[in-house]
Amino acid sequence: DAGITQSPRHKVTETGTPVTLRCHQTENHRYMYWYRQDPGHGLRLIHYSYGVKDTDKGEVSDGYSVSRSKTEDFLLTLESATSSQTSVYFCAISDPSGGQETQYFGPGTRLLVL
Amino acid sequence: EDQVTQSPEALRLQEGESSSLNCSYTVSGLRGLFWYRQDPGKGPEFLFTLYSAGEEKEKERLKATLTKKESFLHITAPKPEDSATYLCAVRGAGSYQLTFGKGTKLSVIP
Numbered sequence: 004d005a006g007i008t009q010s011p012r013h014k015v016t017e018t019g020t021p022v023t024l025r026c027h028q029t030e031n032h033r034y035m036y037w038y039r040q041d042p043g044h045g046l047r048l049i050h051y052s053y054g055v056k057d058t059d060k061g062e063v064s065d066g067y068s069v070s071r072s073k074t075e076d077f078l079l080t081l082e083s084a085t086s087s088q089t090s091v092y093f094c095a096i097s098d099p100s101g102g103q104e105t106q107y108f109g110p111g112t113r114l115l116v117l
Numbered sequence: 118e119d120q121v122t123q124s125p126e127a128l129r130l131q132e133g134e135s136s137s138l139n140c141s142y143t144v145s146g147l148r149g150l151f152w153y154r155q156d157p158g159k160g161p162e163f164l165f166t167l168y169s170a171g172e173e174k175e176k177e178r179l180k181a182t183l184t185k186k187e188s189f190l191h192i193t194a195p196k197p198e199d200s201a202t203y204l205c206a207v208r209g210a211g212s213y214q215l216t217f218g219k220g221t222k223l224s225v226i227p
Contacts, residue, residue, distance in 0.1 A: 034213060036213075043219070044219065045121065045204070045206075045216070045217030045218055045219050045220070046161070046204070046206070046215070046217040047217075048214045048215070051213055051214070053213070061214055062214065093160050093161070097213075099213075103166075104148055104149040104151075104166060104168075104208055105149070105151060105163055105166045106151070106163075106215060107163055108153070108160040108161045108162075108163075109160050110159060110160045111158075111159070111160050
């Protein structure tokens with residue numbers, strides 16, 4: 004298994020509250036990603052990072068921000084959580100430098116916004 | 118815009134009954150087609166990456182194939198432990214984003 008951990012694994016919060024999810028990897032992969040998974044939708048990319056302090060937006064980035072101060076950590080922040088952000092959030096990592104495009108996923112964080 | 122459509126949405130098989138899952142895609146400059154397995158409450162588990170039409174990969178009872186428009190995941194003599202949701206995704210040129218299908222939920226009945 005790829006060395007990816009996510010914390011917390013479960014969280015319940017209230018509308019308007021800031022929330023930060025953490026992804027930690029031990030593989031030294033350059034690229035890290037945040038996806039959300041909702042019923043009726045495939046996994047959708049929120050933000051990704053291609054290096055320390057280098058990030059870019061994905062398909063569903065509104066309402067989310069990210070930061071990456073170290074290779075191993077990628078943080079996802081909901082500045083003011085809304086009920087529409089209730090979802091399961093997955094972190095993924097990849098290392099395309101050797102032509103290997105595969106992304107490996109973490110165990111997920113289940114977030115409920117009341 | 119990259120698109121992925123998986124069929125069927127759900128499939129019930131008897132143990133030992135072979136079948137195939139379909140993944141149809143449109144993408145600008147395929148950089149990879151990916152198959153994952155996802156168990157309830159867990160993250161997607163990587164199965165295969167295919168890069169070009171005609172490529173095939175196998176792992177135990179699973180075999181993935183790729184054409185220019187679709188990919189198949191063939192399951193030979195499935196067992197109950199093969200029950201899971203199988204996800205297909207593509208990556209196009211110029212983007213690191215994976216575009217996922219909605220998945221096929223496979224149930225293998227003993």
